Structures are given as C-alpha cells and as structure tokens.
Amino acid sequence: QATLKQSDPELADIIIKEKERQREGLEMIASENFTSLAVLESLGSCLTNKYSEGYPGKRYYGGNQFIDQIECLAQTRGLHLFNLDASEWGVNVQPYSGSPANLAAYTGVLRPHDRIMGLDLPDGGHLTHGFFTPNKKISATSIFFESMPYKVNPETGIIDYEKLAEAARNFRPQIIIAGISCYSRLLDYARFRKICDEVGAYLMADMAHVAGLVAAEQIPSPFEYADIVTTTTHKTLRGPRAGVIFFRKGVRSTKPNGEKVMYDLEERINQAVFPALQGGPHNNAIAGIATAFKQAKSPEFKGYQTQVIKNAKALCKGLIDLGYTVATGGTDVHLVLVDVRKTGLTGAKAELVLEEVGIACNKNTVPGDKSALNPSGIRLGTPALTTRGLLEKDMEQVVAFIDAALKIGADAVKAAGGPKLVDYTKTLNENPAIKQQLSEL
Ligand code: PLP
Numbered sequence: 156q157a158t159l160k161q162s163d164p165e166l167a168d169i170i171i172k173e174k175e176r177q178r179e180g181l182e183m184i185a186s187e188n189f190t191s192l193a194v195l196e197s198l199g200s201c202l203t204n205k206y207s208e209g210y211p212g213k214r215y216y217g218g219n220q221f222i223d224q225i226e227c228l229a230q231t232r233g234l235h236l237f238n239l240d241a242s243e244w245g246v247n248v249q250p251y252s253g254s255p256a257n258l259a260a261y262t263g264v265l266r267p268h269d270r271i272m273g274l275d276l277p278d279g280g281h282l283t284h285g286f287f288t289p290n291k292k293i294s295a296t297s298i299f300f301e302s303m304p305y306k307v308n309p310e311t312g313i314i315d316y317e318k319l320a321e322a323a324r325n326f327r328p329q330i331i332i333a334g335i336s337c338y339s340r341l342l343d344y345a346r347f348r349k350i351c352d353e354v355g356a357y358l359m360a361d362m363a364h365v366a367g368l369v370a371a372e373q374i375p376s377p378f379e380y381a382d383i384v385t386t387t388t389h390k391t392l393r394g395p396r397a398g399v400i401f402f403r404k405g406v407r408s409t410k411p412n413g414e415k416v417m418y419d420l421e422e423r424i425n426q427a428v429f430p431a432l433q434g435g436p437h438n439n440a441i442a443g444i445a446t447a448f449k450q451a452k453s454p455e456f457k458g459y460q461t462q463v464i465k466n467a468k469a470l471c472k473g474l475i476d477l478g479y480t481v482a483t484g485g486t487d488v489h490l491v492l493v494d495v496r497k498t499g500l501t502g503a504k505a506e507l508v509l510e511e512v513g514i515a516c517n518k519n520t521v522p523g524d525k526s527a528l529n530p531s532g533i534r535l536g537t538p539a540l541t542t543r544g545l546l547e548k549d550m551e552q553v554v555a556f557i558d559a560a561l562k563i564g565a566d567a568v569k570a571a572g573g574p575k576l577v578d579y580t581k582t583l584n585e586n587p588a589i590k591q592q593l594s595e596l
Contacts, residue, residue, distance in 0.1 A: 264420065339490055371459070385400050
C-alpha cells in the first residue's frame with residue numbers, strides 16, 4: 156500500500172505545511188485545540204470504511220459487531236464523564252458536528268415554524284441558535300423555525316435575563332438555548348430553567364465551547380437544569396471534530412392530580428439524527444469521541460482545564476493592565492473578548508495584523524457595536540496554547556506580542572519582535588513534554 160506521500164505528494168506537502176503552521180504559530184482561536192495522538196489514530200483508522208446506518212443492535216447493514224461495541228463505549232463513557240445516570244439521561248454520539256447536532260435536537264422536539272430563542276450572534280451566540288439579519292435568514296434554524304434572539308446588556312456585556320424573560324413571556328418559544336460561542340462569563344442555568352418553566356419551553360444547553368471545563372468540573376454543569384445538552388467534541392473537550400446530543404429520559408413533570416408526564420426525547424432525537432437528517436455515522440469519529448471521553452475523565456485533564464482558565468485570566472489581566480477594554484471586565488472561562496479600538500484598528504485589521512506575526516485569532520463584535528459587519532474586537536482563547544504547555548507567566552509574553560503587533564503594526568513587529576516569536580516557539584519546542592505533544596500533531 157502506498158503512503159499519502161507516495162500516492163499524492165502534492166497533497167502530502169500541503170498537509171505538512173499546515174502542520175508547520177500549527178507548530179510555528181500561537182493558536183488562539185477559542186474554538187480550536189490540538190487533539191491527542193490516540194484520537195488521531197482512531198480518525199485515521201479502518202473504521203472509516205464501515206457503513207452502519209441505525210443504532211447498536213439495530214443496523215441496516217451487516218458486519219457491525221465491533222462498531223456496535225465502539226458506539227456503546229462512546230455512549231457509556233459520555234454519561235460517565237458528566238456523571239449522568241443512564242436511567243435519567245441518554246446520549247446520541249452520531250451527529251457529524253455541532254451544527255448538525257443542534258439541528259437534530261430542534262428537529263426532534265420542534266415542528267416547522269415553532270419558536271426558538273437563543274443568544275444573538277453579535278452578542279456571543281452561535282449561528283445555529285437562530286441567527287438572521289433584517290435582509291436575510293442566515294441559519295437553517297431561522298429558515299425552518301421562528302427565531303427571536305435575546306441579547307446582552309450593551310453596557311455590561313452580561314446577558315440581560317430580565318429582558319429575556321419578558322420577551323419569552325410574549326414570544327412563547329418552544330425552546331430556549333443557553334449556549335455561547337463568545338461570552339466570557341458563566342451562564343445562569345437556574346435562571347434559564349425558571350424562564351423555560353414559566354413559558355413551557357424546553358431548555359437546551361449548547362455547551363460546545365465549555366464542555367471540557369464542565370467535564371473537569373471547573374464551571375457549573377448545565378445537566379442539573381437542561382432537558383437537552385448538545386456539544387461539539389473538538390473545542391475545550393479536545394477530541395475529534397464531531398457532535399453529541401444528551402437528552403433526558405424519565406419523568407418530565409407531575410400534574411396536579413399526581414399523574415406523571417414522561418420525557419419522550421429519546422426516540423424523537425434519535426430519529427431526528429437518523430434517519431431524518433443523517434445517513435451512516437462516521438465510526439472513526441465516534442471511536443475518537445470514546446477516547447476523548449476517557450481522556451477527559453483523567454486527573455491530567457482536570458489539571459489541563461484548571462490551567463486553561465488560569466491562562467485566560469492571566470491573558471485578560473495582562474491586556475487590562477496595558478489599558479485594553481475587555482468585555483464584561485474579565486473572564487470565568489477559556490476566552491477573552493478584547494475591544495481593540497484604542498489601537499485605532501478594527502477587529503478585522505487586528506485579526507490580520509496578528510495573523511502576520513503568527514498569532515491566530517478571530518474578529519468579533521463587542522457589546523455595543525453598531526455593526527456586526529465591522530466588529531471592534533477580537534476573541535482570544537487559551538485551550539490550544541495550554542495544550543502546548545503554556546502557563547500564566549507565558550501569557551505575559553503572549554500579551555506583549557499581541558500588544559506590540561496591534562500597536563506598531565505588522566511590518567514593524569516583523570522587523571522588531573517577529574524573530575523573537577519564532578525563538579520563543581523554538582524554546583517551547585525544546586521542552587520534552589511539548590516535544591512529545593508536537594510529535595503527536
Ligand atoms: N455550537 C456552538 C456554541 C459553537 O460555538 C459551534 C461552533 O463553533 C457550534 C455549535 C457548531 O459546531 P460545528 O462548527 O462543529 O458545526
């Protein structure tokens with residue numbers, strides 16, 4: 156059998172270049188991470204060859220005895236990771252990624268044109284939480300369902316729960332989504348639950364960004380309050396690129412006459428994933444999920460997540476000390492939203508300048524921005540740098556690079572500080588723990 160390099164040297168070369176890019180730069184995109192060698196092995200394994208439409212024990216194809224074992228392992232480990240009782244919660248590990256997981260959850264519990272409420276995209280929500288603009292319904296969620304986003308308070312940057320409750324009373328959504336892509340504070344799940352109960356809505360937590368922090372018990376878990384919890388597995392959770400849906404089983408509520416109303420989410424959500432939205436599951440990814448769940452239950456992973464938050468706080472403090480405005484004034488999680496206007500740059504220009512010096516991040520709206528098309532901030536995350544072994548003291552250097560780059564512009568940084576960035580990465584590469592991680596990339 157020919158290797159990739161032998162069979163397709165052109166492509167192999169591009170992949171090597173991407174590997175170098177990942178190795179040489181500072182990866183600060185809050186949704187990215189470096190998964191383990193073990194997960195990469197599953198992703199590149201023979202499991203990619205197998206068709207297995209259906210669920211364990213109920214497949215539409217033969218030869219699935221080992222695939223069934225793998226999927227069951229991923230399910231059991233998922234419940235174990237988040238301390239869930241199998242009589243209370245079920246899990247579907249087949250969604251191809253976070254967006255299909257969310258669409259499947261909506262498809263399972265809603266009818267077309269039912270109403271949903273999620274955090275608005277410019278305020279830190281995700282496209283799939285119902286984003287639309289005055290001219291266009293952007294996300295399938297807003298095409299197939301009626302969406303009314305809720306917002307953060309433009310002064311504080313914190314979700315305006317009062318306004319959310321008031322809007323929910325008027326709009327009467329069937330589902331409210333508690334989830335973020337760019338929000339640096341903890342979500343008040345109890346408050347969300349109260350609002351949902353008042354209007355009779357399901358509470359869906361989309362913990363895609365923070366799943367690793369939840370797994371390591373570094374921030375409150377949504378499972379106590381939510382009916383459905385969706386997540387990606389490739390962000391703070393550091394697994395393969397995939398999605399997962401947890402759903403409640405058992406008693407949903409008790410009527411005044413004592414009659415119990417049961418959840419019926421299991422069948423509806425499983426049906427929505429397959430056959431409504433997807434075909435054959437990606438078994439190589441499901442195996443990667445199983446391994447990532449196992450790794451996330453380890454003491455090392457807890458230490459890693461503790462450090463992710465410490466690094467984000469150090470990054471935040473460093474930037475604030477230099478006079479930058481940080482949305483909400485700080486962070487409780489793995490990301491920091493920085494207003495870059497004081498440098499005279501827009502978010503888009505700041506992203507470009509940082510890319511020039513090997514720092515990857517993304518432009519983002521900050522609370523109070525007038526236009527979502529021209530955001531004033533950048534989103535910075537620490538999960539990937541923490542995987543590479545960076546600590547709080549290293550964040551001081553990272554802040555200095557960012558500040559230098561933003562202040563004096565890409566060319567000046569290249570001349571003055573650019574080589575330093577490369578040297579610094581080299582020093583990191585000489586650390587045995589980091590060397591190991593890099594060799595696994
Ligand atoms: N949900 C949230 C909160 C996200 O941040 C994202 C991706 O960034 C998704 C869902 C979608 O995940 P994917 O990009 O895997 O479809």
